[in-house]
Structures are given as C-alpha cells and as structure tokens.
Amino acid sequence: MDLINAxxxxxxYIFVPALAYGSQLALGAIFVTLIxxxxxxxxFATGDMMSFGTMFVILFTWYLQSYGINFGVLPTAxxxxxxxxxxxxxxxxxxxxxxxxxxxTNKSPPVxxxxxxxxxxxxxxxxxxxxxxxxxxxFFDGEKFxxxxxxxxxxxxxxxxxxxxxxxxxxxxxxxxxVSTLFWFLNKTKTGxxxxxxxxxxxxxxxxxxxxxxxxMTTWVIAGILATIGGTLYxxxxxxxxxxxxxxxxxxxxxxxxxxxxxxFGAFLGGYVIAFSEILLTYAYKKFFMxxxxxxxEPDGLIQLLSTDYKFAVSFSIxxxxxxxxxxxIFKGKVL
Amino acid sequence: xxxxxxxxxxxxxxxxLIILVGIFQSWNIALSIFNLCxxxxxxxxxxxxxxxxxxxxxxxxxGFTALGxxxxxxxxxxxxxxxxSAGGANILLSLFLIIGIVLAVRFVLKKYQxxxxxxxxxxxxxxxxIIIIRLVSEPGIEAIEEVNPARTGFxxxxxxxxxxxxxxxAFFAGGLAFVIGKVALGLRADYLAIATLLISEIVIAIIKHxxxxxxxxxxxxxxxxxxxxxxxxxxxxWFINLVEKFNSGKLALISDITERQAALNQFVxxxxxxxxxxxxxxxxxxxxxxxxxxxxxxxxxxxxxxxRAIRDNEEAANAMGKNVVKQHLLIFVLGSAxxxxxxxxxxxxxxxxxxxxxxxxxxxxxxxxxxxVGGSGNNFGAILGGFVVWxxxxxxxxxxxxxxxxxxxxLEDTHFLKVHLIESVPYFRFLMMGIGLLLIxxxxxxxxxxxxxxxx
Numbered sequence: 001m002d003l004i005n006a007x008x009x010x011x012x013y014i015f016v017p018a019l020a021y022g023s024q025l026a027l028g029a030i031f032v033t034l035i036x037x038x039x040x041x042x043x044f045a046t047g048d049m050m051s052f053g054t055m056f057v058i059l060f061t062w063y064l065q066s067y068g069i070n071f072g073v074l075p076t077a078x079x080x081x082x083x084x085x086x087x088x089x090x091x092x093x094x095x096x097x098x099x100x101x102x103x104x105t106n107k108s109p110p111v112x113x114x115x116x117x118x119x120x121x122x123x124x125x126x127x128x129x130x131x132x133x134x135x136x137x138x139f140f141d142g143e144k145f146x147x148x149x150x151x152x153x154x155x156x157x158x159x160x161x162x163x164x165x166x167x168x169x170x171x172x173x174x175x176x177x178x179v180s181t182l183f184w185f186l187n188k189t190k191t192g193x194x195x196x197x198x199x200x201x202x203x204x205x206x207x208x209x210x211x212x213x214x215x216x217m218t219t220w221v222i223a224g225i226l227a228t229i230g231g232t233l234y235x236x237x238x239x240x241x242x243x244x245x246x247x248x249x250x251x252x253x254x255x256x257x258x259x260x261x262x263x264x265f266g267a268f269l270g271g272y273v274i275a276f277s278e279i280l281l282t283y284a285y286k287k288f289f290m291x292x293x294x295x296x297x298e299p300d301g302l303i304q305l306l307s308t309d310y311k312f313a314v315s316f317s318i319x320x321x322x323x324x325x326x327x328x329x330i331f332k333g334k335v336l
Numbered sequence: 337x338x339x340x341x342x343x344x345x346x347x348x349x350x351x352x353l354i355i356l357v358g359i360f361q362s363w364n365i366a367l368s369i370f371n372l373c374x375x376x377x378x379x380x381x382x383x384x385x386x387x388x389x390x391x392x393x394x395x396x397x398x399g400f401t402a403l404g405x406x407x408x409x410x411x412x413x414x415x416x417x418x419x420x421s422a423g424g425a426n427i428l429l430s431l432f433l434i435i436g437i438v439l440a441v442r443f444v445l446k447k448y449q450x451x452x453x454x455x456x457x458x459x460x461x462x463x464x465x466i467i468i469i470r471l472v473s474e475p476g477i478e479a480i481e482e483v484n485p486a487r488t489g490f491x492x493x494x495x496x497x498x499x500x501x502x503x504x505x506a507f508f509a510g511g512l513a514f515v516i517g518k519v520a521l522g523l524r525a526d527y528l529a530i531a532t533l534l535i536s537e538i539v540i541a542i543i544k545h546x547x548x549x550x551x552x553x554x555x556x557x558x559x560x561x562x563x564x565x566x567x568x569x570x571x572x573x574w575f576i577n578l579v580e581k582f583n584s585g586k587l588a589l590i591s592d593i594t595e596r597q598a599a600l601n602q603f604v605x606x607x608x609x610x611x612x613x614x615x616x617x618x619x620x621x622x623x624x625x626x627x628x629x630x631x632x633x634x635x636x637x638x639x640x641x642x643x644r645a646i647r648d649n650e651e652a653a654n655a656m657g658k659n660v661v662k663q664h665l666l667i668f669v670l671g672s673a674x675x676x677x678x679x680x681x682x683x684x685x686x687x688x689x690x691x692x693x694x695x696x697x698x699x700x701x702x703x704x705x706x707x708x709v710g711g712s713g714n715n716f717g718a719i720l721g722g723f724v725v726w727x728x729x730x731x732x733x734x735x736x737x738x739x740x741x742x743x744x745x746x747l748e749d750t751h752f753l754k755v756h757l758i759e760s761v762p763y764f765r766f767l768m769m770g771i772g773l774l775l776i777x778x779x780x781x782x783x784x785x786x787x788x789x790x791x792x
Contacts (some may be wrong), residue, residue, distance in 0.1 A: 044701075099778075111525045111526060112781075118705070119770045127767070129763035130757070253534070309541065310545065312541060313542070316534035319531070323520070323531055324520070
C-alpha cells in the first residue's frame with residue numbers, strides 16, 4: 001500500500017506536471033528548430049511570437065464569450081485558436097516579407113539574422129503590451145479538474161490524492177495530435193519532404209527544382225500554428241503574462257538544442273528532457289521516502305537536490321553540458 | 337579634422353539634446369540621463385571590443401553587470417561580525433572544498449587518458465563533492481541567515497571605499513568570463529550567444545537566491561558613496577555660498593528677506609542633488625576617457641590589427657601563426673571585465689543592489705542595440721550608441737505621449753482608445769528600440785558611426 005501511495009505521489013507531483021510542461025516546451029522547441037533548420041537563424045523572438053499568438057486567442061475568447069458562445073466543458077480558447085492562427089500567420093508572413101526576406105536573399109550570416117530577430121522581439125513585445133497590457137491574465141473556462149484529489153482518495157482509499165487538471169490532459173492530447181500530424185506532413189507529403197531536403201542541403205534542393213518561396217512560406221505557416229497553440233496551451237495551464245513568455249524562450253532554446261537543433265523529433269523529446277529534469281531535480285522527496293522506507297530510517301531534511309529557485313538554472317546547466325560534450329545535441333541535429 | 341567631422345557633429349547633437357532636456361525638463365533629469373549614458377557607454381565599450389574587434393557574441397552582459405554590482409556590495413558593506421562567527425567557518429570550509437574539487441578534477445583530467453572510466457570518475461567526484469558541500473554549508477548558511485534577518489542576514493563585505501569595487505568588479509567579471517570562455521568559445525556564433533545568455537541567467541539565479549552572500553531579493557540598500565551626501569551638503573557653508581553666488585541674479589530680484597531665505601533654501605536643495613550627480617558624472621567621465629584612450633590605443637596597435645585579421649578571416653590568421661583560441665579568450669575576458677566595471681559603477685550610483693532588477697532585456701539586449709546602432713568596431717560609435725539609445729529609452733515615454741496626443745487629438749479625452757494608448761505609453765520605448773534597430777540593420781548596417789580602418 002505504501003508503495004502505491006509513493007507512486008501516486010510521484011505521479012501527482014512529478015509525472016503529470018512534467019508531461020504537460022514538457023509538451024508546452026516541445027511545441028516551442030519544434031518552432032525554434034524549424035526556423036533554425038530551414039531559415040537558418042536562431043530566433044530570439046520565439047517567446048514573444050508565442051505571446052503574440054496567445055494574445056489573439058485571448059482576444060477572440062473574450063469576443064466569443066461576449067456572445068455567450070462556449071465550448072461546454074472544454075475551454076472556449078480552443079474554439080478561438082483557428083481564428084488566432086489566421087492572424088498570427090499573416091503577422092509572421094508580413095514580418096518575413098518586410099524584415100527577414102532582405103537578409104535571406106542577401107545571404108547574410110546567421111548572426112545578422114539573429115540580431116534582426118532581436119529587433120522583431122522588441123517590436124512584438126511592444127505590440128503585445130500596447131494591445132493587451134503587461135498584466136497577468138487568465139482565460140481558462142470550462143471544467144477545471146478531470147480528477148480531483150479528494151475524489152481520487154475516496155475512490156481508491158489511498159492516502160495520496162491524484163489531481164489531474166483538464167488543461168494538462170488537453171495539453172498532452174493536443175500536442176500529440178499536432179506533433180504526429182507534423183511528422184506525417186514532414187515525412188509523407190511532397191511539401192514536407194522538400195522542406196526536409198531544403199533544410200539538409202539548400203543548393204541541391206534548389207537544383208532539383210524546389211521552390212524556396214513556397215518552402216519559406218510553409219515554414220512560417222507551420223511556425224505560426226505551433227507558436228499559437230504552444231502559447232495558448234501554456235497560458236491555459238498557467239496564465240498569460242508577456243514577461244513570462246519572454247522568459248520561456250530560454251528553456252525552449254535549451255530543449256531545442258538538447259534535442260539537436262534542426263531535428264524536430266529531437267526538439268520534441270528535448271522538451272520532455274528539460275521539463276522532467278527541472279522537476280525531478282527540484283522536487284523535495286521527503287514524503288516519498290517516508291512511504292518507502294521503514295519508520296526508523298525516515299529522513300530529516302527535505303531530500304531536495306536543488307531548491308526550487310534554481311528551476312531555470314537546471315535546464316540551462318543541462319544545456320551547457322550538452323553543448324560542451326555533444327554540440328549537435330542528444331539526437332544529432334545539424335553538425336556544428 | 338575634416339575626417340572626424342561626423343563624429344564631432346554627432347556628439348554635439350547628442351550633448352545638445354541632453355542640454356535641451358536640462359532646459360525644458362530639469363537639470364536633475366538631464367544629469368541622471370547623462371550619468372546612465374556614461375555607464376551605458378562603458379558597457380557598450382565592453383561589448384564592442386568583443387563583437388566589433390573580435391566578432392564574439394556575448395549575450396551574457398547581464399551576468400557580468402550583476403557580478404560587478406555584487407563586487408560593490410562585497411567591497412563596501414561593513415562585515416557582519418555575528419554572521420561570520422555564526423557560520424563563517426562552514427562557508428570558508430565549503431570554499432576550500434570547491435577549490436579541492438576543481439583541483440581533483442584537473443588532476444584526473446591531466447593524469448589519465450580520455451576513457452569512459454575517467455568521465456565516470458569525474459562525475460563521481462563532482463557529485464560527491466556537491467553533496468559534501470551541501471552538508472557542510474547548510475548549517476552555516478542557516479545560521480548566517482538567522483542573524484538579524486530584517487537588516488543583515490548575510491556575511492557583509494570588507495568595509496572598504498566603494499571605489500575599489502570598480503576594479504574588483506572587473507576582476508570578478510573577468511574571472512567568470514575566463515571560465516565561460518574556456519568552455520564555450522569553441523561554439524559557433526549563434527550557439528555562443530545562446531550559451532552565454534543562459535549562463536548569465538544562472539549567475540542571476542545564484543545571486544538572487546544565495547541570501548547568505550547577497551541578501552538575495554531582500555536587496556542591499558544604503559551602500560557607501562564616493563560622493564558627499566545631499567543632507568550634509570545642505571548644511572556646509574561653502575556650498576551654500578556657492579549656490580548663493582550662482583543664483584545671485586535671481587535672488588537679488590526678491591526683496592523680502594524671509595522670502596529670499598526660503599528661495600535660497602530651495603536653490604540649495606536643488607543644487608545639492610545636482611552637485612552630487614555632477615560628482616558622479618566627473619568620476620564616470622574619468623573612467624570613460626581612460627577606457628576610451630586604452631581601447632583606441634589597442635585598436636590601432638599591432639594587437640588590434642591582429643584581432644581584426646582574426647575577426648575577418650579566422651583561418652588565414654591561424655595559418656599566419658596567430659593563436660586564435662588564446663586571443664579570443666583574452667578579448668572575451670577583457671570585454672567582460674569592462675562590463676563588470678560598469679556594473680559596479682551602476683550600483684555605486686544607485687546606492688543599492690537589487691538582484692531582482694537584472695533582466696536580460698534591459699542589461700543584455702538593450703546594450704546590444706546600443707552597440708549595433710552606434711557602430712560596432714568603432715569606439716566612438718559604441719559610446720555614441722550608448723548615449724543615443726539610453727536617451728531614447730528614457731525620453732521615449734514623453735515622446736510617445738506627445739505622439740499619442742497628436743494622433744488622437746480628434747478624440748475626446750475619455751474615448752477608450754485614447755485612454756488605452758495613454759496607459760500604454762511606457763511600452764512605446766520597446767517599439768522605438770525595435771524599429772530603430774531594424775531600420776539601422778537594414779539601411780546602415782555598420783551603425784551611425786561606422787568602423788573605419790585607417791593605416792597609420
């Protein structure tokens with residue numbers, strides 16, 4: 001019985017939250033990796049682009065709610081996502097046309113494009129803050145819990161409750177659907193294959209008649225979808241605040257590089273690697289050991305490897321270690 | 337002379353703008369803008385010698401700035417004796433343990449061949465070392481943080497004049513840069529950018545949460561000053577006489593003696609804060625000029641030529657027998673040390689150390705905007721960038737407010753759009769920075785004052 005309690009404890013505090021957080025990171029990381037692989041620059045505007053998409057979702061959610069439209073037990077935001085994606089994608093295409101295209105056609109070094117993306121970051125951040133303001137916003141509605149801790153305890157008669165938030169389940173399911181569609185698209189369709197070819201060897205791809213304009217456009221469309229949905233899922237699960245989104249850029253970069261930048265599957269797994277290590281290393285295991293060890297050996301301290309203040313630092317340290325020993329990432333991305 | 341005409345023109349316009357602020361807003365605001373411009377100029381010089389001279393991207397400026405600030409605290413605050421007796425021994429022991437671990441790892445690395453077993457041994461040394469350090473330091477840290485937590489709760493510093501911290505801050509930042517450079521400089525440019533950005537976040541996390549060292553988010557306030565205090569100035573005779581002399585024209589117009597005394601008091605209060613700011617300006621100006629002379633000398637020396645050669649063609653320089661790795665490390669350390677000086681100067685000027693205020697947008701990306709806008713590779717350009725961008729950063733809100741009022745003049749004051757726009761005026765600075773950066777990158781990629789290579 002104690003063992004089951006211990007497992008439920010870990011599930012409740014580590015596994016489920018890490019899985020949800022990892023999914024959110026994974027979407028962002030695939031976004032970074034696609035831009036890096038195909039457009040060939042590190043996009044420092046990642047976090048702000050995600051907050052830009054989420055902002056539209058919130059605005060549409062409010063609009064729908066003002067007409068009394070909702071999605072039953074699911075959050076209204078899910079209905080708003082398609083509309084927001086349209087705006088997000090057009091914003092990205094506009095930015096590409098007026099900003100990035102010039103440097104791409106001039107074959108500027110990646111560093112210059114990264115600098116330009118900092119300019120885009122500033123502008124996007126300003127636009128988001130001017131339109132929706134810098135404050136914390138919650139836009140979740142519908143049923144909050146799938147399983148409540150109390151109900152679970154009653155149902156099973158265990159000491160430990162397992163609470164599963166509906167946003168966590170939505171996050172995981174949506175991520176799985178989105179990512180599998182993306183991989184199907186990249187591996188099976190003609191456009192997807194030409195995208196991979198372009199990423200692999202630009203000159204060869206151009207020689208075989210692949211239209212670079214189409215590739216770039218498709219990349220931005222996919223990136224827009226990923227950014228909007230990733231940002232919305234994060235906002236539903238936690239809350240929407242432009243500054244937090246900007247900061248999320250850092251673990252997202254970490255996930256993309258740990259997984260091997262330029263490799264979407266690596267980025268997907270990298271998100272989970274980062275999320276799990278952040279939570280595993282900063283969780284206080286005292287209660288867990290109280291269950292599995294006999295009473296005489298009960299620990300005094302919290303048995304916490306690192307204090308929760310260092311949550312971010314964990315992912316960055318992993319990244320630094322990976323960069324030093326395997327710069328191409330765990331799953332071999334672009335060789336540097 | 338003719339060659340430098342654009343430099344002189346650009347700087348005169350900049351000084352003119354600051355003087356205009358002094359005339360139309362107040363001299364206090366103008367001087368605080370000027371002081372922060374000078375500090376920004378030091379930071380941009382640091383970033384410029386890394387990026388402009390050597391082509392290294394350092395997105396960790398925030399971390400080096402914070403280390404400089406930490407130096408200011410550790411040098412100037414008086415030591416907290418109780419805390420030292422409560423937990424000092426544990427902390428010192430942990431320090432020795434850290435040194436021991438580093439030496440042990442180095443020993444293993446040097447002595448044995450590269451095998452899997454060696455990696456495991458190193459990992460084992462580090463992990464067991466961390467566990468031992470935690471066990472040793474934890475009681476010490478708890479004891480230190482319990483000493484009068486509302487006022488101290490940390491070890492304090494050395495109690496020396498804060499000016500020394502400018503040099504110590506440079507050493508701190510340079511030391512960190514040496515470690516980062518040793519491990520990360522081999523990475524490709526954009527990876528180096530990401531790595532340094534993340535490392536600087538780690539530095540901030542440590543400074544924020546190690547309360548025994550820095551008081552963390554509880555902040556350290558009331559640091560010593562290299563300049564006199566306003567309150568003291570307001571009571572010294574020579575200062576009052578000075579203010580009286582300055583404002584004698586205005587004072588002569590007031591006939592009533594009590595009114596004149598009141599007016600004089602007002603002038604003294606205003607004058608004292610301006611005088612203090614002028615003291616800082618003088619100190620900062622000395623630093624900027626010394627650094628400018630040194631960096632200019634370096635730029636046109638054989639060493640500077642070699643750096644440019646390495647930047648423009650690493651392989652060719654390498655083939656000519658230049659040690660690229662060593663030079664990159666050297667310049668990374670030098671640039672970061674300069675940023676460290678700026679960090680210490682910043683804390684000196686503010687008189688307080690607030691770890692929570694270090695954010696990448698303000699201390700990393702804004703500095704980069706300064707370097708790019710000003711002109712990378714050109715010291716005068718970098719300094720000008722610091723001035724222009726900081727000036728706009730501060731004055732963006734008034735300019736934005738003016739623009740909003742102008743464009744929405746037709747709307748009523750209570751119209752929701754106008755109210756909303758006026759509320760979001762502070763964010764126009766981001767818009768301005770972003771658009772400015774994009775325009776400069778597109779139409780004048782070398783900055784306002786581009787780099788010029790002249791053979792002397």
